[in-house]
Amino acid sequence: xxxxxxxxxxxxxxxxxxxxxxxxxxxxxxxxxxxxxxxxxxxxxxxxxxxxxxxxxxxxxxxxxxxxxxxxxxxxxxxxxxxxxxxxxxxxxxxxxxxxxxxxxxxxxxxxxxxxxxxxxxxxxxxxxxxxxxxxxxxxxxxxxxxxxxxxxxxxxxxxxxxxxxxxxxxxxxxxxxxxxxxxxxxxxxxxxxxxxxxxxxxxxxxxxxxxxxxxxxxxxxxxxxxxxxxxxxxxxxxxxxxxxxxxxxxxxxxxxxxxxxxxxxxxxxxxxxxxxxxxxxxxxxxxxxxxxxxxxxxxxxxxxxxxxxxxxxxxxxxxxxxxxxxxxxxxxxxxxxxxxxxxxxxxxxxxxxxxxxxxxxxxxxxxxxxxxxxxxxxxxxxxxxxxxxxxxxxxxxxxx
Amino acid sequence: xxxxxxxxxxxxxxxxxxxxxxxxxxxxxxxxxxxxxxxxxxxxxxxxxxxxxxxxxxxxxxxxxxxxxxxxxxxxxxxxxxxxxxxxxxxxxxxxxxxxxxxxxxxxxxxxxxxxxxxxxxxxxxxxxxxxxxxxxxxxxxxxxxxxxxxxxxxxxxxxxxxxxxxxxxxxxxxxxxxxxxxxxxxxxxxxxxxxxxxxxxxxxxxxxxxxxxxxxxxxxxxxxxxxxxxxxxxxxxxxxxxxxxxxxxxxxxxxxxxxxxxxxxxxxxxxxxxxxxxxxxxxxxxxxxxxxxxxxxxxxxxxxxxxxxxxxxxxxxxxxxxxxxxxxxxxxxxxxxxxxxxxxxxxxxxxxxxxxxxxxxxxxxxxxxxxxxxxxxxxxxxxxxxxxxxxxxxxxxxxx
Numbered sequence: 120x121x122x123x124x125x126x127x128x129x130x131x132x133x134x135x136x137x138x139x140x141x142x143x144x145x146x147x148x149x150x151x152x153x154x155x156x157x158x159x160x161x162x163x164x165x166x167x168x169x170x171x172x173x174x175x176x177x178x179x180x181x182x183x184x185x186x187x188x189x190x191x192x193x194x195x196x197x198x199x200x201x202x203x204x205x206x207x208x209x210x211x212x213x214x215x216x217x218x219x220x221x222x223x224x225x226x227x228x229x230x231x232x233x234x235x236x237x238x239x240x241x242x243x244x245x246x247x248x249x250x251x252x253x254x255x256x257x258x259x260x261x262x263x264x265x266x267x268x269x270x271x272x273x274x275x276x277x278x279x280x281x282x283x284x285x286x287x288x289x290x291x292x293x294x295x296x297x298x299x300x301x302x303x304x305x306x307x308x309x310x311x312x313x314x315x316x317x318x319x320x321x322x323x324x325x326x327x328x329x330x331x332x333x334x335x336x337x338x339x340x341x342x343x344x345x346x347x348x349x350x351x352x353x354x355x356x357x358x359x360x361x362x363x364x365x366x367x368x369x370x371x372x373x374x375x376x377x378x379x380x381x382x383x384x385x386x387x388x389x390x391x392x393x394x395x396x397x398x399x400x401x402x403x404x405x406x407x408x409x410x411x412x413x414x415x416x417x418x419x420x421x422x423x424x425x426x427x428x429x430x431x432x433x434x435x436x437x438x439x440x441x442x443x444x445x446x447x448x449x450x451x452x453x454x455x456x457x458x459x460x461x462x463x464x465x466x467x468x469x470x471x472x473x474x475x476x477x478x479x480x481x482x483x484x485x486x487x488x489x490x491x492x493x494x495x496x497x498x499x500x501x502x503x504x505x506x507x508x509x510x511x512x513x514x515x516x517x518x519x520x
Numbered sequence: 521x522x523x524x525x526x527x528x529x530x531x532x533x534x535x536x537x538x539x540x541x542x543x544x545x546x547x548x549x550x551x552x553x554x555x556x557x558x559x560x561x562x563x564x565x566x567x568x569x570x571x572x573x574x575x576x577x578x579x580x581x582x583x584x585x586x587x588x589x590x591x592x593x594x595x596x597x598x599x600x601x602x603x604x605x606x607x608x609x610x611x612x613x614x615x616x617x618x619x620x621x622x623x624x625x626x627x628x629x630x631x632x633x634x635x636x637x638x639x640x641x642x643x644x645x646x647x648x649x650x651x652x653x654x655x656x657x658x659x660x661x662x663x664x665x666x667x668x669x670x671x672x673x674x675x676x677x678x679x680x681x682x683x684x685x686x687x688x689x690x691x692x693x694x695x696x697x698x699x700x701x702x703x704x705x706x707x708x709x710x711x712x713x714x715x716x717x718x719x720x721x722x723x724x725x726x727x728x729x730x731x732x733x734x735x736x737x738x739x740x741x742x743x744x745x746x747x748x749x750x751x752x753x754x755x756x757x758x759x760x761x762x763x764x765x766x767x768x769x770x771x772x773x774x775x776x777x778x779x780x781x782x783x784x785x786x787x788x789x790x791x792x793x794x795x796x797x798x799x800x801x802x803x804x805x806x807x808x809x810x811x812x813x814x815x816x817x818x819x820x821x822x823x824x825x826x827x828x829x830x831x832x833x834x835x836x837x838x839x840x841x842x843x844x845x846x847x848x849x850x851x852x853x854x855x856x857x858x859x860x861x862x863x864x865x866x867x868x869x870x871x872x873x874x875x876x877x878x879x880x881x882x883x884x885x886x887x888x889x890x891x892x893x894x895x896x897x898x899x900x901x902x903x904x905x906x907x908x909x910x911x912x913x914x915x916x917x918x919x920x921x
Contacts, residue, residue: 251659252657258655259652259831263543409812411810413809420806438836440550506646
């Protein structure tokens with residue numbers, strides 16, 4: 120019997136407990152042992168839950184119990200989740216988490232503590248909800264020379280963009296709709312400003328570069344500036360707008376890591392990902408590409424990923440493929456200046472002549488009451504120089520994939 | 521140093537050797553050891569290859585060398601691939617294969633031999649080319665209650681159907697185009713009659729039902745009967761036609777396993793998979809769904825999957841998640857009679873009145889020079905009874921997803 124403790128009895132904790140209880144035969148067959156939920160840590164009591172008798176309020180009780188093999192941290196937030204995780208690992212307990220904030224901030228340190236203690240720290244659920252993403256990348260794709268990992272990593276923003284494209288609605292109306300359906304929080308900033316996606320691309324980038332770069336060193340743009348006029352322009356270009364996290368690894372250079380809206384060709388695999396779905400695409404040699412796709416959030420899929428990690432630990436302990444990375448240099452932020460792409464730019468009608476002079480070779484797109492172009496390939500620094508010389512702020516700026 | 525032997529120096533064998541040689545640092549880091557290709561078995565000599573000195577012509581030399589830890593069988597065909605695999609496993613060597621024919625026919629027996637010998641038999645490359653499919657399903661999804669696994673498992677037929685849809689070309693013209701591009705073989709029967717897809721769905725079904733059903737017990741239809749008129753009808757229904765392998769697992773009943781063209785809603789994730797791409801979708805509780813997508817064939821992606829298996833074996837041996845299944849009952853074929861779906865049927869114009877009488881509640885679709893309907897939900901046996909009573913053979917019959 121493998122004894123576990125669940126930290127946090129919210130939606131993910133509840134979903135995890137339910138999956139372990141309901142599918143106990145599958146879990147025992149796959150893990151090679153039965154699983155006993157010995158403790159559930161929560162501030163509240165749950166007198167009506169069949170697991171109500173497992174609820175404890177003091178983490179020390181879990182930490183000091185030598186029978187506890189694995190701790191599942193699904194409490195959310197950085198603190199005390201980080202401290203509990205570090206303490207559990209040091210006490211020789213495996214830790215599984217869905218907490219992308221803790222992984223993106225402290226993942227390198229926690230992996231090192233786990234390594235020293237001879238236990239596992241796993242976080243499949245931190246990216247892509249229930250979709251197996253992290254484990255396939257480190258277990259079955261890393262033998263390739265990876266050139267890029269990119270993805271639609273935030274379901275809320277993808278839902279909003281899908282709405283804007285299919286119904287021609289404004290950003291504000293689409294956000295309000297997402298809030299009314301519970302897809303967006305009342306304070307939606309972490310989603311719409313790209314912070315949630317930045318944490319996830321930081322984790323994915325760590326898997327393929329072996330470095331966890333600080334989230335604030337990642338160039339991050341959200342979707343708040345996207346206008347109905349940009350959606351029309353995208354339509355005219357035969358493209359979709361998607362908020363992507365991207366980690367591009369040039370041969371022999373620093374990686375470019377970013378979160379930003381991109382104009383994708385309609386036949387790109389990521390273009391077909393709509394609504395609250397997430398997808399992660401890995402490009403490399405010789406694999407070409409592989410994409411993982413599914414519901415990116417929600418208690419039930421997340422629980423599936425958490426229990427998947429538990430099965431791995433029960434079967435193979437630290438011998439199964441495990442992420443491994445150290446701290447990356449925040450100086451990476453500056454290297455974004457060298458990132459080259461084509462740029463869609465929209466300006467007030469009056470700037471048309473100067474704009475076409477500043478971006479010779481650009482293609483003009485038909486637009487009502489404004490002037491829109493797609494530039495040739497330009498680095499961020501070249502673009503910024505020309506925009507500064509122009510002296511007019513663009514209404515929109517979206518890069519092309 | 522881990523010594524391996526590669527059986528067959530064709531495109532996949534060559535691609536595998538190249539990946540191991542070119543990405544040797546990644547391979548050593550991930551596998552925890554360097555890999556030495558000690559032997560390559562082929563009938564031919566390769567005097568100009570840098571690995572030409574590893575080529576041997578006698579399998580016994582490999583079998584009797586105790587230094588050989590793992591054998592990679594990429595020779596194709598059932599014999600002697602099956603005999604060599606069994607002998608290598610019995611001699612205590614791990615075996616990795618891309619050979620779906622051997623896995624679909626002898627997989628249960630070979631897994632049992634491997635288990636007895638305490639070694640691994642792995643075949644990630646047998647389904648979905650380079651896309652990690654088998655390992656994520658058994659390692660990270662099986663803890664769910666799986667209700668269905670389905671996929672676009674054959675790139676050739678998907679290319680042909682994509683051509684028919686995008687260019688309005690006939691089946692014959694699309695097949696000829698696929699042949700001219702090397703996507704279809706000169707004798708395309710294994711692809712267009714659905715046999716290749718049947719082997720792959722047999723393997724996928726084994727992962728989720730624990731039973732390997734004989735390929736000839738799987739209801740198998742190809743795409744040869746699909747006409748331009750069916751493509752128009754699909755367009756009118758807002759649907760795509762895709763050749764799907766499906767294994768549906770009803771609660772408490774026998775699985776329904778089939779390969780057949782299906783009419784998919786255009787917004788279904790599998791509808792967006794075009795050209796030579798493959799995709800596998802797994803449905804279950806609580807995960808909802810997860811889809812794996814990528815190039816389904818080709819030497820380079822297949823080599824990636826083969827080397828992925830090698831990394832697993834080097835790191836975890838038999839402790840990593842391993843497929844496990846026994847022989848399934850061929851009687852499953854009969855249970856297909858109970859499979860319920862909606863059916864698109866096209867008949868000669870003259871049968872219209874009888875047809876609408878026979879299928880009360882069906883929806884008629886506008887069609888030129890013929891009569892086409894979509895029935896309500898009907899089992900295969902109900903459908904066949906009504907068709908027999910009607911006494912006229914349909915021009916087309918395609919099920920709806």
